[in-house]
Each structure stands twice: as C-alpha cells, then as structure tokens.
Amino acid sequence: MEPTSKIKHVAIIMDGNGRWAQGRCRPRVWGHVRGSSVVSEIVEEADDLGLEALTLYAFSTENWSRPQLEVTTLFGLLKKFLLKERQRILKNKICFKVIGDISSLPLATKNLIEKLELETKDFKGLKLSFAFGYGGRSEIVDAVNQIISKGDVEHITEDDLRMNLYRTDVNDVDLLIRTGGDQRVSNFLLWQIAYAELFFTRTKWPEFTKEEFRGIIYQVAGRERRFGNIDSVESFEVSKVLAQENLMKINQPLQAH
DSSP states (O other): OOGGGTOOEEEEEOOOHHHHHHTTTOOHHHHHHHHHHHHHHHHHHHHHHTOSEEEEEEEEGGGGGSOHHHHHHHHHHHHHHHHHHHHHHHHTTOEEEEESOOTTSOHHHHHHHHHHHHHHTTOOSOEEEEEEEEOHHHHHHHHHHHHHHTOOOSOOOHHHHHTTSSOTTSOOOSEEEEOSSOOOOTTSSTTTTTTOEEEEOSSOGGGOOHHHHHHHHHHHHTSOOOTTSSSOOSOHHHHHHHHHHHHHHHHHHHHHO
16 A cells, blocks of 8 residues: 555654754754755655655744744845746646745745745645644634634634635644754644654754655554544544544434433
8 A cells, every 4th residue: 555545745844953053063054954855855755655645844834933034034045946847847747835924035035935825736746734833723823814804703613714724725633743853843734743643853954864764654654543542543623523423323312311
C-alpha cells in the first residue's frame, strides 16, 4: 500500500535554520538562505509522492519579534522562491496559496503571490500552502469573525468554522513534521492538527533531505490511526460518523423508557 493512501496532507514546521548557521559560526540569515533551497526539494518530493497537500510554516505571527535583518531576509527569500519556482508550479499543476497576514509584505511580493494564486486556483495537483504571517489562534479568531460578519448567528458549528478557515479546499493534517529538535506545535494549524500524527526530528531544516522526508512518511503510514476508536479507521470524519451512529443506538432504548 502506498504511504499516501493514509498520509494525504503533510504540514512541516521548518525549524533550525538559525541554529544550524550559528553552529557553523555564520549569521542566522545564512541558515535561512541555505534552508530555502531545501523547500524546493521537499515540494518536488511531495508532488512525486502524490500527496494531496503540503503546508509549510515559513513565518509565524510571533516571528515579528526577530531581528529586522532576519525578517527582511525571510521576505526576500519568499519573493525569490516565487520567482524561481513559478514555472515548475505551473508545469506540475500545483495549486498554490499563502495563508496568513501578508499585509506587511512589500507590494511587489504581494503582487507575485496574488498572480500565482490566481493562475493556479483551478489546478488539481498538489495543494501547496505557505503559512506566512500565520498564527493558528488568529486563524480561528478570523474564522469566527467571518461567521459573525455574515449575521444571524445563533450558534457556531464545527462545519461553520471549517468553512471559514484560510484554506477550505484542504483536509485536516495527517502528519505534522517538525525539524530542529524541538517538540511543540508553535501555534501552527491548531484546528487542522486535532488528530494529526506528530513526528519530531533532530535534523535541522538546512540538512533535511527528501530521503528523510520520504522515510518519515513511510514510517508514520505504518502507525495505526484510531481517531478515538478501538480499531483503525480511515479518518477523523469517519470516526465522527461512527460515534454519532453509536450514540443514536445508545439513546434509543433510553428514550423508550
């Protein structure tokens, strides 16, 4: 069985760039430059594996506290990636989107993002998301405010929230990978990782390879995913349906009395 039959959406916290550079007596920004080349390799590998979606954590809402040079370097690397990878994204029919608050990005970069999103919005290949200026709590708050702005809200359901997240055409995360050795989710896709498998590697992002990426997916694909059930089930949605069916069976004899 192919691993992507179980692992369809992978999210990655690309951590360890600065520490990797400092360990080599180089400035932190050098690590980000080196790490940017890894992004292209992992995107290509995800596409080759037939994954449905790949979401990469490039810049969080908390990263604004970092030195100005590091922030502007990350801005420049995003622009460079858009220019360098545009033709490959179009050729491979990758559906590209940036999620998060990009209002502080330079106008030229925002225009590149808007153009590429428009050109690829109907593509059926890999759904590639860059989380930039992103925070999981902010996404949930924004979703709630979106619902409220539509008016006539008595109560909010899970489906309401899901349909107002930053990217509604992508399913929940199956596998969250964090490089760099830390073991936390850092405000990333808090709603979408509710039942994700977690994998923490000590490899820092500039040294992360497509071989390790593929190996992690194969390893995690072998895990039994139960989503709260006793036996393995296909997805969280299937688990919710089974739970509702069992609840109805339990309630029927109680209501009869």
